[in-house]
Every structure is written in C-alpha cells, then in structure tokens.
Amino acid sequence: MQPIVELKNVTKEFYGVPALRDVSFDLAPGEVHALLGENGAGKSTLTKIMAGVHEVTTGELLVDGKVESFKTPAEALQKGIAMVFQETSLVPSLTVAQNLYLGNEKFLNRLRGIYISAQQFLQSLNFGVDPTMFVSQLGAAQKQMVEIARAVHHKAKVIIFDEPTATLTPEEKHHFFSLIRRLKSDGVSIIFISHALEEALAISDRITILRDGQHVITDDVKKFDRDKIINAMVGRTLSGELYGKAGDKRAPRPYGQKILSVQNLSMGKMVRNTSFSIYSGQITGIFGLIGSGRTETAKIISGVVKRDFFHGGEVKLEGRSVRYRVPRKAVKDGIVYVTEDRKLEGFFETKSIAENIYLNLLAADLNKGLTVSYSEMMELARHWTEKLNVRAINNSARVVELSGGNQQKVVIARSLVQRPKLIIFDEPTRGVDVGAIAELHHVINQLADSGLAVVVISSYLPEVLNLADRILVSRQGRVVEEFSMEDATEEKIMYAAVH
Amino acid sequence: MGNLIKSLGAVRYLNQEKIVFLLTVMLFAVFSLILPNFLAANNILSLIRSVAVLGILGLGMLIVVLGRGIDLSLVANMAISVAWSLQLVSGGMSVASAMTVGLLFALGMSLITGLLIAYAEIPSLFATLAMATFVYGFGRAHLITGTDVVYLPSDIGWIIHLGQGTLLGIPTPILVAGAVALIAYLFLRFTKPGRFIYAIGDNFVTARTGGMPVRPMLVVQYVIAGGIAFIAGIVTATSAQAMNTRVVNSNMIYDVILVVVLGGVGLSGGRGNVRNVIVGTLLIGVLMNGMTIMDLQYTVQNVVKSLILLVAIVADSILNPRDEQTGQQGDI
Numbered sequence: 001m002q003p004i005v006e007l008k009n010v011t012k013e014f015y016g017v018p019a020l021r022d023v024s025f026d027l028a029p030g031e032v033h034a035l036l037g038e039n040g041a042g043k044s045t046l047t048k049i050m051a052g053v054h055e056v057t058t059g060e061l062l063v064d065g066k067v068e069s070f071k072t073p074a075e076a077l078q079k080g081i082a083m084v085f086q087e088t089s090l091v092p093s094l095t096v097a098q099n100l101y102l103g104n105e106k107f108l109n110r111l112r113g114i115y116i117s118a119q120q121f122l123q124s125l126n127f128g129v130d131p132t133m134f135v136s137q138l139g140a141a142q143k144q145m146v147e148i149a150r151a152v153h154h155k156a157k158v159i160i161f162d163e164p165t166a167t168l169t170p171e172e173k174h175h176f177f178s179l180i181r182r183l184k185s186d187g188v189s190i191i192f193i194s195h196a197l198e199e200a201l202a203i204s205d206r207i208t209i210l211r212d213g214q215h216v217i218t219d220d221v222k223k224f225d226r227d228k229i230i231n232a233m234v235g236r237t238l239s240g241e242l243y244g245k246a247g248d249k250r251a252p253r254p255y256g257q258k259i260l261s262v263q264n265l266s267m268g269k270m271v272r273n274t275s276f277s278i279y280s281g282q283i284t285g286i287f288g289l290i291g292s293g294r295t296e297t298a299k300i301i302s303g304v305v306k307r308d309f310f311h312g313g314e315v316k317l318e319g320r321s322v323r324y325r326v327p328r329k330a331v332k333d334g335i336v337y338v339t340e341d342r343k344l345e346g347f348f349e350t351k352s353i354a355e356n357i358y359l360n361l362l363a364a365d366l367n368k369g370l371t372v373s374y375s376e377m378m379e380l381a382r383h384w385t386e387k388l389n390v391r392a393i394n395n396s397a398r399v400v401e402l403s404g405g406n407q408q409k410v411v412i413a414r415s416l417v418q419r420p421k422l423i424i425f426d427e428p429t430r431g432v433d434v435g436a437i438a439e440l441h442h443v444i445n446q447l448a449d450s451g452l453a454v455v456v457i458s459s460y461l462p463e464v465l466n467l468a469d470r471i472l473v474s475r476q477g478r479v480v481e482e483f484s485m486e487d488a489t490e491e492k493i494m495y496a497a498v499h
Numbered sequence: 500m501g502n503l504i505k506s507l508g509a510v511r512y513l514n515q516e517k518i519v520f521l522l523t524v525m526l527f528a529v530f531s532l533i534l535p536n537f538l539a540a541n542n543i544l545s546l547i548r549s550v551a552v553l554g555i556l557g558l559g560m561l562i563v564v565l566g567r568g569i570d571l572s573l574v575a576n577m578a579i580s581v582a583w584s585l586q587l588v589s590g591g592m593s594v595a596s597a598m599t600v601g602l603l604f605a606l607g608m609s610l611i612t613g614l615l616i617a618y619a620e621i622p623s624l625f626a627t628l629a630m631a632t633f634v635y636g637f638g639r640a641h642l643i644t645g646t647d648v649v650y651l652p653s654d655i656g657w658i659i660h661l662g663q664g665t666l667l668g669i670p671t672p673i674l675v676a677g678a679v680a681l682i683a684y685l686f687l688r689f690t691k692p693g694r695f696i697y698a699i700g701d702n703f704v705t706a707r708t709g710g711m712p713v714r715p716m717l718v719v720q721y722v723i724a725g726g727i728a729f730i731a732g733i734v735t736a737t738s739a740q741a742m743n744t745r746v747v748n749s750n751m752i753y754d755v756i757l758v759v760v761l762g763g764v765g766l767s768g769g770r771g772n773v774r775n776v777i778v779g780t781l782l783i784g785v786l787m788n789g790m791t792i793m794d795l796q797y798t799v800q801n802v803v804k805s806l807i808l809l810v811a812i813v814a815d816s817i818l819n820p821r822d823e824q825t826g827q828q829g830d831i
Contacts (some may be wrong), residue, residue: 305709331710345708346703350769359698363710414709419678482513 002030002065004189005050005081005158010059012045019045022059023215025208027158030188034204034221036197036235041433042213042348043193047160050191051083052076079266080157081187084147084164090135090208096122096146097131100153121419125149139291139499144168148176152183159183163431169289169459170494177203195433196227209233209387252469252485256281257318259303259453260335260424264313267305268460270296272477273313278422280453283444285468287493288459288477294457295340298424303330304338317422331364335338335420340430346411347399352383354395363420368378384413389439412443422453429463441467462491473497515763516775518814522807523782530789537792543669548738550758550784551672552731553751557776558683559727564759565687566720567624567700567768572612573728573755575747579638580605581732582649582742586642589652598658602729606632609725610682613718629669635747643744650741660677662737672734684773686723696720702766758783761808782807 003026012020020042027033033213035043049061052070061068063079063396070076073083090099097118102249118131127145135143143163151159179192180203194200201221208218209232216232240409253318260278265271271293299305301315303324317333318412324330327337339345341364347356350499358377361367368376381395388409388410399410408428415423425444429437430495444467458464464471471483473496481496518643531538556573565572584601588594608630615626643649651659664671687693695716698706707713736742762779764771790800 044511302708316628324715327708330711337708339708345702345704348698348705348769351698351700355694359694359711360709362694363706367691372691373693418710 001028003027003062004064006062006065007046007049007056007062007478008062010046010061012047012049013057013407014053019213020049021213023040023210025215025218026191027191028206029157029189030184030187031205032184032192032203034192034194034207035210036194036207037210037216038231041233042212042492043210044127044162045213046210047083047162047191047193050079050158053083058174059328077154077156078188080155080411081160082151082154082156082158083162084144084151085162090143090146090150092134092136094135095131096129096133096135096138097137099146100150101132104148109346114165120344122149125152125179134373140251145172148179152179155186158189158191162194163195164192165194165196171197187333197226197429200229201226205247226290233434249320253448254284255279256451256453259318261316262313263316264299264369265300265307266311266313267296267300267307270332270477271300271307274474274478276472276482277312277419278453278455278456280421280471281448281451283448283454283456283467285458285462285464285465285471286474287471287497288474289459289497292474295426297474298337298455298457299413301330302335302424303327304337326466328363331418331420334419336418336420336423337417338415338425338428340421340426342407342411347407347414349398349400351398351412352396353385353390353392353399353402354378356399357381357384357417358415361417366417366419379423380417385410385419388413388443403433403436405440408432408436408440410444412440416447420452422455423447424455426456426457428456428458435489461493464493465490502825515811515814516778519761519763519782519811520778523688523778523785526782526785526789530785530792534789534792537789542788542792544673546784546788547668547781549788550780551670551676552735553678553754553758553783554753554776554780555679555727555731557733557750557762557780558580558679558773559724559731560759560772561764561771561776562683562687562696562720562727563724564764564766564770564772566588566717567703568616568717568720569627569756570609570612570623570721570724571627571752572608572634573724573731574749574752575631575638576605576608576725577633577728577732577735578742578744578747579634579642580608580729581736582744583638583642584733584825585649585651585655585742586644588655589649594656594658599731601732602726605725605729605732606722609721609728610718612725616721617714617717631747631752635744639744645747648741648743649736651736655737659737659794662734662739663738672738673690673769675730675734678729680773680777683727687772692716692719697769700770702769754783757800757804757808761811763811804806 005027007023008026010020011018023042023046025046034047037043045054049056052073052075055069055071061070063081068079068475085219091102094102097114100118100121101114113130124130128144129138129145129148135146138146148161148164165176168176180192184189192200192204201224201293204221207221207224207229208219209216209229211233230300256279258277259280262277263275265274274293274297286294296305300307304327306325307313317335317340322333348359351359354377358380361380367373378395384390384393385395390402390406390409390413392406399407402410412428429440432440444456446453448469456464456467463487469485471485471488471493473481473483473493474477475497483492506697511656536542556577557571560570568646581605584597587597612626612630615621615630661671666674686808687696695706695711698711699713699716703713732742758779759776759828760766760779761782762771764775783804786804786817787800790803
C-alpha cells in the first residue's frame with residue numbers, strides 16, 4: 001500500500017546544528033503511528049516538517065507519492081495534514097466555537113449559528129466543553145480538547161498529536177483514545193508523540209523510535225514491550241530503577257518536625273476548607289486529578305496567591321501563623337514553590353543559566369556583598385549545574401536553549417539557592433524525558449534525606465508511589481485521604497481521588 | 500532576501516545594534532566624503548552635543564523600557580520641573596534650594612506615576628500619558644506665570660557650566676551625558692535593583708514567584724527616569740539660556756523612543772543596555788547633522804529618520820527571526 005506521507009533521507013539543520021540526520025519515515029493510510037524518543041530526539045522536528053512548520057534541509061517529503069515542500073502550516077492543512085501542537089495555538093480572547101471555525105468563517109458570521117453547530121460537533125466527539133466559553137477561561141485539558149476538535153473539524157487525512165495526553169485526566173484520556181479509534185476507522189492516519197509509553201503500546205499500530213536525531217527502529221507494536229522501547233530510546237535499561245518494581249519497597253522515612261500545618265484553608269471555588277500537615281525529612285506526595293485544587297493550595301502556601309479574607313483558614317509555619325501577600329515573604333521564611341509551568345513562570349528566557357540561578361539568590365538577599373558579583377554568579381552556577389548535572393554547552397547558554405529535563409534542573413537549582421525549609425514541587429517531571437526523570441527523582445530523594453520538608457504534587461501515580469513517604473489525596477479542593485507508603489496502592493489512591 | 504543574507508555567513512551574527520552601528524559608520528564615511536565641513540573637529544563635537552539631551556532622556560527611557568514599561572511623561576517632567584526651578588531663582592530663591600525644589604517636584608511626579616502603575620495597576624502607556632498632561636497643565640496653570648518660555652536668570656551660578664563651556668576641549672553637555680550613561684551602566688549591571696529591573700521586564704510572574712520586590716522596583720524605575728529628566732532639563736535650559744515649556748507639545752518624546760528602539764532595545768522588556776542607546780543616539784546625531792549641512796527641509800529630515808527606523812527594525816527581524824523555531828526552543 002502506498003504511504004500517505006513519506007519522508008526519505010531527511011536531514012534538518014538549525015543554524016548548522018542537525019536536529020534530524022538522514023531519517024526516513026512512512027505513514028500508512030488509516031494507521032496509528034507512535035513516535036517516541038527522549039526530549040531533543042527530533043520527534044517534534046520530524047512532525048513539524050510534515051505539518052509545514054519547518055522545511056527540510058536535504059531529503060524529500062512525499063504526500064500521496066508526490067514530492068511536496070510546504071512553506072506554511074496552511075499549505076500542509078490544504079493537503080490534509082493537521083498538527084495539534086504541544087503549546088496551545090488557540091486565541092484566548094475568542095470563544096471555543098469561534099476558535100473551532102477560525103479561518104473558515106462565512107462572510108456573514110452568525111454567532112448563534114456557529115454555537116449550535118459547534119455544540120453538536122463537540123458532543124459528537126464526546127468533549128464536555130461549552131462552545132460559548134472564552135478559551136482564556138478553560139483549563140489546560142479543555143484547551144487541549146478544543147485543539148484536537150479543531151484538527152478533526154478540518155477533516156484532515158493526517159492528524160499529528162504532539163503530547164496530547166499530558167494534561168488530560170484518566171477519564172478524558174479514555175475519551176481521547178476512543179476518539180482516536182473512531183478517527184482510525186474513518187480512515188484518518190494518526191501520528192502520536194508521547195512520553196507515556198503505556199499509551200503508545202495500547203493505542204498504536206506501529207512504533208518509530210528516534211534517538212539524537214537519528215532513526216533507531218520502526219516496527220509493529222506487537223514486537224515491543226516497555227523495556228524494549230526504553231532500551232531503544234535511551235540505549236540502556238532503566239525502567240526498573242525509575243519506578244521501583246513492586247515488592248522492593250524501601251522503608252519510609254520517619255516523620256520529622258511538623259513544619260507546616262494547614263487548617264480549613266479556602267480560596268474561591270478551587271480550594272475548599274482543606275486541612276493537612278507537612279513534616280520535614282520526608283516526601284509528602286499530593287495526588288489528585290486536574291482541577292482538584294492541588295496547585296492552588298500550593299500557591300496559597302507559598303504566597304503566590306492569597307487565600308480568602310473571611311473564613312480563609314489558617315496556615316502555621318513551625319507553629320507560627322503566617323499569611324503571605326507576596327511570594328517574597330514566603331521565600332524569606334524558607335518556603336519555595338517549583339512551578340508546574342516552567343516555560344511560563346519558571347525562568348527568564350533572555351537570561352543565561354548562570355544569571356537565572358543567581359537572580360534567585362539576589363531575590364532572597366542571600367548574596368555576599370552589596371553589589372552584583374559576576375564571579376560569585378559563575379561560581380554559584382558551576383556548583384549547582386555540577387550538583388544537578390545540567391547538560392549545556394556552558395553556563396552562559398540561555399535556559400530556553402536547553403532540553404525540558406535540563407530546564408527543569410535549572411528551575412530546581414533556582415529554588416534550592418534560596419535555602420528553603422519547605423520545597424513544593426508541582427509536577428516536577430512533566431515534559432521531561434525518561435533519563436532526566438530518574439535524575440530528578442534522585443535529587444528530590446536527596447533533598448528529603450538531607451532533612452528538608454519536600455512536597456511533590458503529581459498526576460502520575462507511579463511517580464507519587466515511588467517517591468512519597470506519605471500520600472495525600474486531593475479531590476474537589478480538599479485533601480480527602482491520607483495513605484502511608486506501606487498501605488498505598490494505585491487502586492486505593494485512584495478510588496479516593498475520583499469518588 | 501533572508502536566505503541571501505543568511506548565506507553571507509558572518510552577517511548571521513549581526514543584530515539590530517550592530518546594524519545601526521554599521522549604518523552610523525557608513526553614513527559618517529559618506530558624509531565625510533561628500534560634505535566638506537562635516538569632518539571638522541568642531542562639527543563632530545557640535546554633532547554629539549546636539550543630541551546629548553536626547554541621549555540623556557533616552558537613558559531614562561531605557562531604564563523604564565527594560566522593565567517592560569514606557570514613560571511618555573519624561574519631556575513634560577523635564578520642562579516643567581526645570582522651568583519652575585528657573586522661575587524660583589528669578590523670584591529670589593537661592594539657586595541650591597530652587598534646584599532642590601525642582602528635583603523633588605520631578606521625583607515626586609514620577610513617584611506618583613510609579614505608584615499608579617505598580618499598585619493601581621494602570622498600564623504604563625495610559626498612566627504616563629495622563630501624568631504628562633497633568634504635569635504640563637498643572638505647571639502652566641499654577642507654577643509658571645507669564646509666557647511659555649522661562650529665561651535663565653543671570654545669577655544662576657555654577658550650574659551654567661552644565662550647558663555651556665568646555666572641559667578639556669569637550670563641551671560639558673557631552674560630559675554630562677557621558678556621566679549619566681556611566682552611572683546608568685553601573686546601576687543596571689552592578690546593583691540588585693538594576694538586575695531586578697531586567698528580570699521583571701523579562702518575566703514578571705517568574706520575578707514575583709522568585710521573591711523579588713516587584714512592585715517597589717517598578718516604582719524605582721520611574722523615579723530614576725524622573726531624576727534623569729530633571730538633569731536633561733538643566734542641560735537644555737543652560738545651553739539654550741531658557742526653558743521653553745512648549746517642548747512638551749513637540750514630538751521630542753517620540754525622538755526619545757526612537758533612539759531607544761533604534762539602538763535595539765526591545766520594547767517587550769528585558770533586552771538592551773546603555774550601549775544600545777548610545778548607538779541609537781549617535782546615528783540620529785550623524786543623520787541630523789549631515790542633513791542640516793545639506794540644508795534639507797525639516798519635513799524631509801523626518802521622513803528620512805522614520806525610514807531609517809523602519810529599515811533597522813526590518814533588518815533585525817530578517818536576521819533574528821522570531822518564529823516557532825526560536826520561540827519554541829527546548830524541544831527540537
């Protein structure tokens with residue numbers, strides 16, 4: 001059968017640096033093809049060539065057997081190739097329906113008309129999104145749904161999904177996979193980029209693995225299992241050490257001093273009357289579905305947002321009642337929050353690695369001397385990039401130029417220079433490749449061993465189970481259940497989170 | 500065209516600052532060849548001198564723009580605070596107290612601007628536009644009596660030397676501009692508030708979460724700009740023997756933004772330094788001087804100025820494209 005899209009010996013260079021080297025790839029009509037690899041392996045570049053975002057440096061792109069060279073994503077879309085981007089490409093100030101019809105509006109664009117047809121269309125996809133909502137009001141998962149709906153709406157023959165499930169809850173993922181199956185039965189070909197290997201194994205027909213811009217293997221999904229994929233991705237086996245195998249549980253760390261106690265905390269609709277405590281010298285995992293108020297609770301504790309003025313509850317740090325108006329106060333008291341969205345609020349994109357780290361030292365007033373010292377800055381950066389194993393050309397490189405895992409290490413270094421007593425990690429391994437996850441987990445474990453109070457918020461159960469000494473489960477804005485490490489199981493935690 | 504430029508190799512490392520610098524050098528060379536009097540030492544000094552005030556104001560604007568703001572009240576602040584100072588001296592107040600009053604007025608007004616922007620969260624464009632109108636209206640109505648022009652009193656004292664006279668053969672306005680540039684450089688590079696302003700301009704949320712005092716820093720940057728405006732006003736008044744308050748209604752504030760943007764300072768904040776402003780100011784200086792010698796009309800001069808700005812910005816966007824590729828690095 002003739003492939004619908006084919007790449008022949010494609011090389012793509014950015015300013016002389018190859019992102020893809022001599023890669024060939026083909027997509028059969030009506031198949032689901034998973035594209036796997038670590039961050040920086042070239043998955044996004046490969047698919048962006050097909051979607052008309054990048055042009056090839058050498059090699060050929062064939063669509064339906066004919067050589068094509070797309071200059072813009074619009075040209076690719078005309079040939080029936082649509083891409084759902086990792087970073088959302090929706091217009092925040094328009095409604096869901098307006099976004100769906102963006103670029104296809106009739107001359108007289110009757111709003112009521114598009115709301116009705118958008119409603120029907122979204123329902124046919126089983127997406128619970130209100131078409132009259134503004135995109136800026138939607139959560140990350142709902143934005144993703146609209147993005148997917150838009151690709152389907154364009155009646156594309158090929159749809160490329162870049163990390164579609166990263167922000168979805170289990171239930172939404174279930175809907176998403178049934179949608180993929182339906183698209184497939186309609187003859188649509190799908191390329192699926194993911195870090196979640198189980199999903200790739202469950203949904204795809206074939207798997208292609210890239211490593212360092214080169215093609216490693218393409219084969220039928222039946223020939224793969226988890227270990228074989230990871231092996232091909234990183235060139236080594238580390239599945240076991242990553243998410244500790246069942247049975248070899250370590251002993252939980254003992255409870256240290258009670259460092260933080262939260263009583264009846266409330267904020268708007270997101271945090272409702274929640275109470276819990278955090279102890280030093282151990283890792284407290286907070287698990288919950290998206291929208292369960294985990295992030296908001298963490299942001300109140302660290303002063304990023306304020307709690308309700310009336311009936312807002314109480315936060316005690318080492319027995320002392322605190323109420324922060326700005327994060328600066330929390331930082332000075334030793335509470336730091338490591339954001340879930342590093343691109344938006346994790347680092348300064350025009351600044352170097354070294355200055356990014358140093359600026360947080362300055363912000364906490366922990367620098368030596370009165371003026372800014374560039375030798376202190378380089379020394380500090382050297383210390384932390386070595387300690388956290390940040391891989392970059394040098395510490396003067398800008399943080400945006402690093403891979404996701406290395407960016408996250410810099411973000412963590414930024415927090416650690418502030419010498420926290422309590423550090424809150426919000427989704428510390430989101431968008432991070434397999435190799436770096438192990439390193440980040442190692443760092444987090446070390447922090448707890450050194451006596452810090454560590455909180456890890458995660459939507460990924462194996463991560464919580466592997467890292468945490470005790471697990472709090474959050475649901476609808478409050479902590480509803482607490483498990484110790486010994487008696488926590490995936491089933492129990494999930495049951496508490498959804499019921 | 501983009502491919503052509505990129506294929507030249509070394510050209511790839513050009514940015515707007517370097518383009519503007521090269522443009523300045525080229526213009527300078529061309530003017531030197533075709534205009535007989537251009538290269539004379541006197542003309543070069545008067546060239547720089549003519550843009551000294553613009554450069555000083557540009558440095559004030561730089562500090563605000565780095566923090567992702569803009570200050571449209573600089574010229575109004577400069578004109579009214581200095582005009583009031585001069586009037587107080589004429590009315591018999593001692594020079595030192597009159598200058599202090601004028602400076603405090605400039606700082607006070609910019610403090611209000613800063614508070615409005617940082618705490619009342621009014622966008623800087625509107626807050627400074629409103630404050631410019633307020634300062635000018637209030638000044639003309641209640642502080643400055645008589646005509647639009649306040650002349651320099653004869654007994655102004657040593658301050659006269661800031662605008663007139665030379666030191667080691669260099670006109671003092673150039674030295675004042677150089678001193679302000681040096682202080683601004685040291686402030687931005689070696690002090691905490693200086694680095695914080697860069698950080699806040701780059702990413703306000705990250706700066707806040709990291710524990711920087713973001714709102715006080717916003718206020719600080721406007722207050723500094725106000726102080727710099729006062730210095731620029733003193734230089735203007737002493738070199739021209741008067742402060743003409745109608746300068747508020749001229750397009751001077753656009754020229755200030757022009758030199759800042761021309762030099763390659765990003766209006767989106769966080770990108771740029773003192774060097775950019777110096778390069779932008781020099782280009783305008785060379786251009787204006789050359790065109791004046793050529794006796795071009797004022798309107799033609801404005802057209803040329805605006806074309807140069809457009810060329811610099813377009814060249815920069817071709818050489819340093821801001822597309823998906825650069826906007827979304829990290830996962831290639």
